[in-house]
Amino acid sequence: MEVGVNGHTDEQSSVNGESSGTSSPGTPGGDEVFLNFDNNRNHAEEVGSSNGVNRPLRPMPRRSSLIKDRPVGLRPVRKKTVSFSSMPSEKTIANIQDCLNYMQNGSELMKVRQNGRHYQRMFSLDFDLMQIRWHPTSKKPHKARILIEDIKEIRSGKNSDLFRSSSSDILPEECSFSIVFGERYESLDLVASTPDEAHIWVTGLACLLSNNKDSGEILDRQQATRDKWLREVFEAADLRNSGHLDKMEVTDLIKSLSSHINPSKIQQKLKETGLDKREEKRGRLTSEDFVRIFKEMATRPEIYFLLARYSSNSEYMTTDDLLLFLEAEQGLTRVTKDECLDIIKRFEPSKEGRKRGQLGIDGFTAYLLSKECDLFDPEHQKVCQDMTQPLSHYFIASSHNTYLLEDQLRGPSSVDAYIRSLKKGCKCLELDCWDGPNDDPLIYHGHTLTTKITFKSVIEAINEYAFVASSYPVILSIENHCSLKQQQAMAQHMQTILGDKLYIEQPDENADCLPSPTHFINKILVKNKKLPSDTSEGYVSEEDEGSESSAENKKKLNNKKEGSGKKLKLAKELSDLVSWCKSVRFVDFHTSAEKQNPWEMCSFNESLSVKLANNNSEEFINYNKLFLSRIYPNGTRVDSSNYNPQDLWNSGCQMVALNYQTSGQMMDLYTGRFNQNGNCGYVLKPSIMRDEISYFSATTRDAIPGISPQILHVKIISGHQFPKPKGSGAKGDYTDPYVAIEVFGIPSDCAEERTKTVQHNGYNPLFDEWFEFQINLPDLALVRFCVLDDDFIGDAFIAQYTIPFECMQTGYRHIHLKSNTGDTIPNCTLFIHVAITNKRGGGKSHKRGQSVKKAKRAKDYTSMKSIGVKNIDETFRVAIQPLRDAADLRDNVQTELVLFKENCGLAAISNVKQCIRLLSNRITSCGNGVTLTLTSRGDVRLL
Numbered sequence: 001m002e003v004g005v006n007g008h009t010d011e012q013s014s015v016n017g018e019s020s021g022t023s024s025p026g027t028p029g030g031d032e033v034f035l036n037f038d039n040n041r042n043h044a045e046e047v048g049s050s051n052g053v054n055r056p057l058r059p060m061p062r063r064s065s066l067i068k069d070r071p072v073g074l075r076p077v078r079k080k081t082v083s084f085s086s087m088p089s090e091k092t093i094a095n096i097q098d099c100l101n102y103m104q105n106g107s108e109l110m111k112v113r114q115n116g117r118h119y120q121r122m123f124s125l126d127f128d129l130m131q132i133r134w135h136p137t138s139k140k141p142h143k144a145r146i147l148i149e150d151i152k153e154i155r156s157g158k159n160s161d162l163f164r165s166s167s168s169d170i171l172p173e174e175c176s177f178s179i180v181f182g183e184r185y186e187s188l189d190l191v192a193s194t195p196d197e198a199h200i201w202v203t204g205l206a207c208l209l210s211n212n213k214d215s216g217e218i219l220d221r222q223q224a225t226r227d228k229w230l231r232e233v234f235e236a237a238d239l240r241n242s243g244h245l246d247k248m249e250v251t252d253l254i255k256s257l258s259s260h261i262n263p264s265k266i267q268q269k270l271k272e273t274g275l276d277k278r279e280e281k282r283g284r285l286t287s288e289d290f291v292r293i294f295k296e297m298a299t300r301p302e303i304y305f306l307l308a309r310y311s312s313n314s315e316y317m318t319t320d321d322l323l324l325f326l327e328a329e330q331g332l333t334r335v336t337k338d339e340c341l342d343i344i345k346r347f348e349p350s351k352e353g354r355k356r357g358q359l360g361i362d363g364f365t366a367y368l369l370s371k372e373c374d375l376f377d378p379e380h381q382k383v384c385q386d387m388t389q390p391l392s393h394y395f396i397a398s399s400h401n402t403y404l405l406e407d408q409l410r411g412p413s414s415v416d417a418y419i420r421s422l423k424k425g426c427k428c429l430e431l432d433c434w435d436g437p438n439d440d441p442l443i444y445h446g447h448t449l450t451t452k453i454t455f456k457s458v459i460e461a462i463n464e465y466a467f468v469a470s471s472y473p474v475i476l477s478i479e480n481h482c483s484l485k486q487q488q489a490m491a492q493h494m495q496t497i498l499g500d501k502l503y504i505e506q507p508d509e510n511a512d513c514l515p516s517p518t519h520f521i522n523k524i525l526v527k528n529k530k531l532p533s534d535t536s537e538g539y540v541s542e543e544d545e546g547s548e549s550s551a552e553n554k555k556k557l558n559n560k561k562e563g564s565g566k567k568l569k570l571a572k573e574l575s576d577l578v579s580w581c582k583s584v585r586f587v588d589f590h591t592s593a594e595k596q597n598p599w600e601m602c603s604f605n606e607s608l609s610v611k612l613a614n615n616n617s618e619e620f621i622n623y624n625k626l627f628l629s630r631i632y633p634n635g636t637r638v639d640s641s642n643y644n645p646q647d648l649w650n651s652g653c654q655m656v657a658l659n660y661q662t663s664g665q666m667m668d669l670y671t672g673r674f675n676q677n678g679n680c681g682y683v684l685k686p687s688i689m690r691d692e693i694s695y696f697s698a699t700t701r702d703a704i705p706g707i708s709p710q711i712l713h714v715k716i717i718s719g720h721q722f723p724k725p726k727g728s729g730a731k732g733d734y735t736d737p738y739v740a741i742e743v744f745g746i747p748s749d750c751a752e753e754r755t756k757t758v759q760h761n762g763y764n765p766l767f768d769e770w771f772e773f774q775i776n777l778p779d780l781a782l783v784r785f786c787v788l789d790d791d792f793i794g795d796a797f798i799a800q801y802t803i804p805f806e807c808m809q810t811g812y813r814h815i816h817l818k819s820n821t822g823d824t825i826p827n828c829t830l831f832i833h834v835a836i837t838n839k840r841g842g843g844k845s846h847k848r849g850q851s852v853k854k855a856k857r858a859k860d861y862t863s864m865k866s867i868g869v870k871n872i873d874e875t876f877r878v879a880i881q882p883l884r885d886a887a888d889l890r891d892n893v894q895t896e897l898v899l900f901k902e903n904c905g906l907a908a909i910s911n912v913k914q915c916i917r918l919l920s921n922r923i924t925s926c927g928n929g930v931t932l933t934l935t936s937r938g939d940v941r942l943l
Contacts, residue, residue, distance in 0.1 A: 093196075094299035096308065096315060099204035100125065107201070109134075110191040112171070114162055123190070123201075129208060132179075146188065151181045154205045156198070156309075160187045174715075174768045177202050195768035199305040210312055225316070226360055227291055229350035233257065234287040244284035253290070257349065258298045258362070260369060260827050262721055265763060269297055299361055302718050302766065302831065306812060307364050316358040319344070328913040330373070330811035343367060368814055369829065375813040376675070376803060383470070383678040391514040391580075392598075392628055393690045395649060396475070397674045397681040398428035400632050400657035403443050403453060407640045410449035411661075415461045421660050422462070425469040425674055427681035428527075428630070428655050431458060432479045433490060441486045441493075455490055459497045466501065466524060470680035473503070473520035475581055475655075477630065478528045480568065481542065487571035494577060498524055504577055506533075507599045513626065514580060514598050517682050527581035527601065527630075529570055541585065542568040581628070589619045592627065601628035604653075605635075606643050613651040617697040621689055624652035632657045642666035646744045649673070649780065650698035652689040663821045665784075665800075669744060671822055672782050672802030686779035701748040703776050708838055712773040712783070712805065714741060715833040716755050717812075722762040722828060725789045725796035726820075735762035736790040737798060739830065743773050745781035745805075757790040762798075781805035785815055785830060799828055810834045838894070 093099060106124035111134075113119065121134040130148055137144040155178040158164060163176060174195040179188040192198035237253050238245060245253065251266045270285075273293065285293070310325040311317050317325065319340040326332045326340070341357055347370070348354050348363035359367070367373060399421045403413040418429060433455060436442035441455035466474045482490065494502055503523040529540040579599070586592065586602035604612070609631045612620045623629070631648050633641075640659040644666060648656045658670055677683045688696045688704065696704065703709050716739050724735055738757040743749055751773050758765035775781045783805055787798040799817035815830040866873050897912070904915040935942050 093200060093301040093304060094295040095304070096204065096207045099200045099207070099308075100129065102200050103204050107192065107197055109193075109197075109201075110171075112162060112189040112191060118191070125204070146179065146181050148205075148208050151179060151205065151209055152185060153180045154178070154202050154209070155180060155187075156202050160189055162187065162189050173770055174198065179205065196301065196766065199301070203305050203308040207308060207313075225350060225352050225358070226295070226362070228352065230291045230294055231287050234290050244286060245290065246284055250285050250290060250293070254294055254297065257294065258365075260365075260720065260829075261297055262763065262827070266297065269293060298365070300365060300718070300720075300764070302768075303365050303368060304361055307361055316353065316360040317364065319357050322359055324913075328911060331809065343372075368812060368831075373811075373813055375801075375809055375815050375832070375834070377807045377809050380676055380804075380807045381678060383680050385677045385682075385684040387472070387518045387682065387684075388516045389684065389690070390516060390598075391520075392624060392626055392654060393685055394517065394654060394682040395656070395673065395685060396428055396654045397424075397426045397670070398475075398477075398630065398655040398657040399426045399660045400430055401432070401445060401640065401659060401661075402426070402429045403432065403458070404445065404450065404640060404659070405661050407638060408445045408448060408450065409638050411640070412451045413444050413453045414451075415453055415457050417661060418458055418461050419465050422465040422474075423468055424660065424671075425679040425681045426660065427472065428475040428477055428657065429462065430477045430479065430632075430657065431455070432481075433486075434481045435483050435486050439486055439489055441482050441490050446481060456493045456497070459493050462524070463497050463501065467522055470678070470682075471522050472517045472680050472682050473523050473525055475525045475527055477655075477657075478526060480528060480570075480574070484569050484571050487574045491571065491573035491577055494526070502526070502577065504579055506579055507597075511598055514628070525579065525581050526577045528574065528578050528583055529568075530578040530582045531570055531572060531575040536572055538570060539567040540570045542566045589616065589623055592623060596627060598626060601630065603630040603632060606631065606633050606637075609648055609651075609653065610643075613647060613698055617651060617699045618695065620651045620653075621696060621698060624654065625690060625692070628655065629653045630655035630657060633659065644744075645670055645673070646782070647698075650746055652685055652698075667822070668784060668800055668802040668818075669782055672784070672804060676804040676807055686777060688777075698746060700746060703748070704746075707777060710775045710778050710805075711837045712743075712775055712808075713770065713833075713835040713837065714773070714783075715770045716741070716767040717831045717833060718767060719765045719787065720763070720827065720829045720831070722765070722787055722798050722817075723825060724762070725798055734760045735798065736760065737762050737765050737787055738790055739767060740786045740788060741771055741773075742784040742786065743775070743781060743805075744784065745775065746777050748776050749774070749781050762789075775805055778805050783808065785817075785832075787817065787830070799825055801830070808834055808836070810836055 093102070103125035104127055106122050108120055109123045111119045111121050121136070123132060123134045125132055131145045132148070133141075133145045135141075135144065156176075158171065158173050158176045160178045160180075163171070163178065171191050172195075175192045175198050177190055177192070177198050179190070180186070181188065190201075192201065233253065234245065237249060247267070247270050250270065251263055254261060254266050255263055270293070273289070307317060308315075310321050310329075312321055319337045322340040322343065323335050323337060326335045344357055344359045344363065345354050347367040348359050349366070350360065350362075353360050353363065371378075401408055402421050403417050405412050405414050405417050421429060431443055432445060433441050433443055434446055434452075436452070436454065442452045443455055443458055444450050444452040462474065462476070478490075480487065480490075501522060501524045503520060503525050531538050531540070582597075582600045584596065584600045584602060586604065592602075609629075631653050633643055637643075637659075640662045642658045642662055642664065645656040645658060646669060658666060660667070674681060674683055684690075688694045688707070719737060719739070722735060722737050724733070736757050736759050738755050740752060740754045743751045753771045753773075755767040755769045758767065773783075781804070782802055784800060784802040786800045789796040789798055797820055799819065801815045801817050812831070812833050815832060817825055817828045817830060819825055900912075901910050901915055904910075904919060932943055
């Protein structure tokens with residue numbers, strides 16, 4: 001027999017027999033098109049007309065982008081929209097019976113036709129759960145129906161041929177679903193008014209398909225386990241054996257069972273139940289009241305719909321169901337049933353569920369909220385990169401004005417600032433040293449009103465906390481303004497306090513590269529000026545960030561007489577402590593290539609470094625392959641604000657120093673970057689920035705040769721317990737949240753998208769929106785999720801989370817959001833789904849919902865760059881054609897995989913396991929017996 005895998009969409013008269021000239025009751029003329037979606041992803045509202053022509057309206061402007069200079073070719077910015085969900089707020093979907101009840105009451109759904117017309121029809125499930133009907137229709141009533149037993153499968157999203165056609169681009173993905181039925185696998189394509197409504201129909205129909213016989217009895221039995229557990233918990237809490245609990249006892253009990261529920265919401269729910277109006281039970285709840293209230297509050301519909309999708313019975317997961325979910329959705333491999341049982345034992349709250357190996361909705365919710373389903377890959381929570389390469393091959397966490405707690409005009413200086421920076425993983429500290437009383441050097445910001453701390457106390461703190469975050473080296477960047485005697489005191493303090501930790505072994509004159517971080521384990525390096533080895537004393541240019549690193553002054557410097565300019569007499573005792581971090585003045589790249597040694601390094605102010613990154617990108621990157629460079633903020637940033645570090649990371653700069661005391665977006669990026677390698681303070685640069693023979697420009701806006709672009713698919717599903725923005729009182733207790741997704745990286749990767757605004761709901765807003773981003777240099781990309789409160793006066797910050805692209809886990813994940821200062825906000829989460837296509841592989845990205853057959857485009861091939869040496873150029877030229885053949889083979893495989901997914905009725909971001917699961921279900925649901933045989937045709941294995 002044949003097993004159908006192609007979603008046939010030729011609409012038959014038995015399904016879509018409406019005449020184009022038939023009018024719905026109450027509508028003039030022909031059928032009208034209604035597109036009243038609150039989450040329409042298009043940038044213009046579409047309205048229907050009697051002649052079938054859709055007219056786009058001009059979009060309203062939205063808030064200014066958080067990212068400057070938006071790259072050309074990105075999707076247009078989205079206007080601010082408000083969600084007017086038609087989902088009944090008074091009834092929460094807590095189980096499959098709620099879904100079926102909703103379907104029996106009927107829903108107005110849009111039916112999509114091949115001719116491009118859309119019809120609003122009222123669909124409902126019969127009360128005997130045997131068929132779906134719709135009206136109005138020009139057909140006979142007994143034909144305007146689909147029997148449940150005739151339904152083959154339910155497809156969520158735009159995953160039929162008709163939906164993939166270009167004419168359906170205006171329809172929202174998250175509201176679309178298809179019912180495939182009949183022996184010819186015909187497709188009824190529908191669009192709900194909200195994502196919730198679509199989920200209800202998909203979940204309800206899927207349950208009826210899996211439990212087609214005795215559905216009512218099965219549903220009752222599935223709910224019994226949860227109800228029994230809740231009654232047992234209630235009875236255990238009823239210490240008086242009165243059969244009642246008061247409001248405070250119920251609040252504490254619900255909080256203990258589900259920690260993610262806010263106590264104030266529990267109190268509010270208890271008031272809404274109207275129990276106080278019952279004189280005989282004033283302020284007291286029975287077990288039935290408790291079970292009902294708990295299920296309504298603890299059941300998150302978006303998680304229940306997910307459980308129902310993978311559950312074989314719609315109410316709990318067996319070990320087989322959980323194994324499939326872990327492998328098909330969460331990206332885990334070689335999962336065993338024992339591992340699934342272990343998850344059930346750890347997260348399932350009911351004894352009966354643990355005994356039977358069943359994971360119910362409460363256990364599944366707890367699992368998804370656990371660290372095991374965190375977005376951040378646990379492999380990156382420890383050092384996971386090669387730490388044996390030269391220091392110049394790493395980004396190094398660096399602090400500017402480390403001693404300050406606030407601004408650099410009158411802010412306080414503190415030893416605690418050094419301790420906090422070291423605990424955060426900072427590995428390059430700044431010490432701004434000035435003469436103090438009694439020959440005791442001080443650290444403060446010179447010529448300002450900042451307070452002062454002693455040099456000795458700072459060195460003592462560094463000695464104690466230098467290697468708390470990791471054992472990799474700490475670099476002390478000393479800005480020396482001291483007299484000779486106090487320089488000697490500085491050297492004495494460092495030698496006495498730091499002892500063997502101080503690395504003073506001088507470099508080999510023949511060294512051609514820097515040692516590795518591993519070479520300097522538990523060592524402290526001093527960055528400062530250094531006297532020539534044959535000199536006992538001498539003058540050096542004063543270490544002053546206000547005047548250092550100006551290539552524009554090259555001509556002026558050459559014209560100065562020897563000995564003129566701002567000079568400082570350097571003590572030999574301090575000079576001898578400098579080994580592999582000798583400070584020198586930058587002149588130009590040619591001079592550095594000719595004269596600079598690997599152990600010599602330059603500092604650049606913000607303006608100069610950005611100028612070099614923009615105008616001399618390739619030279620700057622090549623320079624940073626061999627030498628260390630330190631970037632510091634312009635002196636005009638008197639408020640200790642920060643610049644964007646990504647611009648300098650793109651050029652390979654290692655020590656991009658920021659003001660750690662100033663929280664905000666830039667420090668969020670900084671923290672996210674250095675979380676990538678166990679927060680050890682060192683992150684290996686991309687290979688294209690390290691390899692001796694590689695060509696890369698930080699200003700490129702195109703794909704990088706040799707690196708396959710990756711497509712990041714992010715679905716923002718829902719939020720939970722967003723706090724009110726600080727200082728916002730005008731709006732009362734309400735927030736209007738939306739989520740902005742920002743990508744930082746090379747210019748071609750920078751992008752920003754945002755969800756719709758959910759009005760007056762910061763507790764459990766539902767977004768349900770998909771976004772796509774092309775990432776051309778994954779190793780350098782950062783993704784930031786920022787929750788904001790929509791306000792016409794100014795969008796207020798609520799929470800954020802920043803993560804390196806390479807640290808993102810795929811599947812359904814909870815993000816535990818952080819405050820503006822980087823602290824985790826309790827119970828404040830964002831529920832998302834992540835998929836990454838073409839990761840470590842090839843293939844072309846294609847528009848979501850569009851068939852790969854229609855997404856043909858020109859191929860991009862890796863090209864060879866001639867270096868001018870004839871023999872080498874001719875040798876490598878013969879590799880061009882094999883590389884092109886390999887690229888063609890890679891793309892063909894990727895295209896065939898996408899076609900296979902389409903034929904299975906799945907989206908392009910799905911995986912092969914999901915396809916096999918669907919085909920398995922399709923085969924087992926066939927009435928006749930099916931035999932599968934594994935055969936060979938040449939070297940190809942066939943099923």
